[in-house]
Amino acid sequence: MPNFTAADHAFMARAIQLAARGKYTTQPNPAVGCVLVQGEDIVGEGWHEQAGKAHAEVNALAAAGDRARNARAYVTLEPCAHHGKTPPCATALIDAGVAEVIVAMEDPHAKVDGRGIEALASAGVQVRSGLLQDTVAGSLAGFVSRMTRGRPFVRLKIAASLDGGTAMKNGESQWITGPEARADVQRLRAMSGAIMTGIGTVLADDPSLTVREASIDMQGRQPLRVVLDSGLRMPLSAEMLALPGQTLIYCNDVSKRQPLEEAGAAIATVGGDGESVALNAVLDDLGTREINDLLVEAGPALAGALIAQDLVDELVIYQAPHIMGSETMRMLRTPAWTALADRRDLQISDLRRVGDDMRITARLRGRS
């Protein structure tokens, strides 16, 4: 790892801040930030705003103008070296006469990986890489997942009482968490390329799965709504079919597809045993559809199946300050886990209060 100064850290931290401005809008592209520095002075800042629009480096170069010559460029992600929707950023940095490029994370994208740095280096631009890499890798977990595994980063959101209940056994339920937690879920949705639920939840709750929070600027985007519905029981009257954005239904039985397609839904089959859709195949298919971050908001059956098949990367649990008692449904249904050895270990990455509720963010670590 190269040496980095305190000033290097500060400029990269600024680049990371700039990158975050695009987190709701760049998908399927990663959110990237760039800062151009002469000596200790920032001479240009840029970030990527939306796929098809200019990359962070190009925006920063435009802001710096002539002052880009001999500047240092702090970029959160390795500059691209290929012609995509826009010309390669490595070339733009070279042409502008930038003297040094400091990179947080090298690009996991197969078309770029290492080539941006290679292009810069062979043009005589100094390159240092790895500064605040973990921070950037964390915020780009979805992009990294799709590039390296061909499938989205799967985030499972659960709302439960402090004693682990989600609804009464008789089905009685209502909002468990408070308004601040629900607003927080809107941000989780906004940063996701798709939101997935099961047909059971659609039939019981008729959710919208849209981003409605006025303070979040999505620039017109809505996450893809994904419903797992092996028997294609999706009602034509489902709320989400009438809302802005796209609904994609995975099923095993396509015989009833036509009216749903006429209602605007897309129908897909990826295999499954009739009773349920093959979860692995769904994730692979969502990868080909360029979904980086998948948020799952589902009932205990689908949530439990994803956990039991080790397909969840991160859990976000909102715990409400209530005790609901034992006559309640559990957050995860895992009928096959009959021994302690079946349990899964978590690594808590964040713990905080959100309004009156608590929010626990944890990565899955597999069996203990």
Place this chain on the structure above:
Amino acid sequence: MPNFTAADHAFMARAIQLAARGKYTTQPNPAVGCVLVQGEDIVGEGWHEQAGKAHAEVNALAAAGDRARNARAYVTLEPCAHHGKTPPCATALIDAGVAEVIVAMEDPHAKVDGRGIEALASAGVQVRSGLLQDTVAGSLAGFVSRMTRGRPFVRLKIAASLDGGTAMKNGESQWITGPEARADVQRLRAMSGAIMTGIGTVLADDPSLTVREASIDMQGRQPLRVVLDSGLRMPLSAEMLALPGQTLIYCNDVSKRQPLEEAGAAIATVGGDGESVALNAVLDDLGTREINDLLVEAGPALAGALIAQDLVDELVIYQAPHIMGSETMRMLRTPAWTALADRRDLQISDLRRVGDDMRITARLRGRS
């Protein structure tokens, strides 16, 4: 509320620190601290260490000597005005010529309440009261509970997985939380006058319910061990009967009491319906036995019954970073809670990580 300066706050905060030194040893007395100040200089400090030994004010006066004259005394609890095991502290402060007494919390003790302040005031000592009162009331919750309600403050400790499981349904279980959380439980035990469990837990786990943590100086004290055992099924071989400290068994059927008494246990009856001991009456009885803080470490049946009867004041939940799934026992068994309206609201007072686990401390607020 009188005016308090920043310096007043700092001196009272110091007195509260001193009081905390007695938290494991003063029971059934409250832990009290005292600071004597001339101008801005501390001239004497004291705290109460053990019932029967000198009170905080007397220790601080002894430390200050002649410099107590015209000093200000910061005391966390209203000085006593009655002859108990030691002479009244109000008299000692007056005799030493203290000019002003600043009190955090007035004493809820029926024999004292208001009389200490009254005695000081009629001797010409200035008194201001209420500084950092909530802080002191929080740490003396057990003492306040016994003085005002005649029963201990009931703290229910639970260890569970993040999804609310405590053991497999087939009974398979093991330590759920890590060593730091278990050390933390030792501190909860040490600050308690008694630790209560049910006979089910004794038969299943044979717990010791003692304080074993070497870093905690109990000065030989062990919390009273309380077992609810309506049918007096307590085995003579139970571990706790052989350990230092006292075991008290509440039962409804005293016919088998003699061998247990010979084994060193105390047996008590307070009424009940044969199947279970009357929980309310147990708490009242523990109040007459001068228990301020009762820690409950029980299985889901007793824990659930206490919660359902609204007898728990505070919940301390250790959540381990595991998912145990749905085929597990719940932390609380509440068979009668079949509607959402039965749920109880909590107020989270503390949320933190303890080793790899999380600890949630919450007050019960009754039905929502």
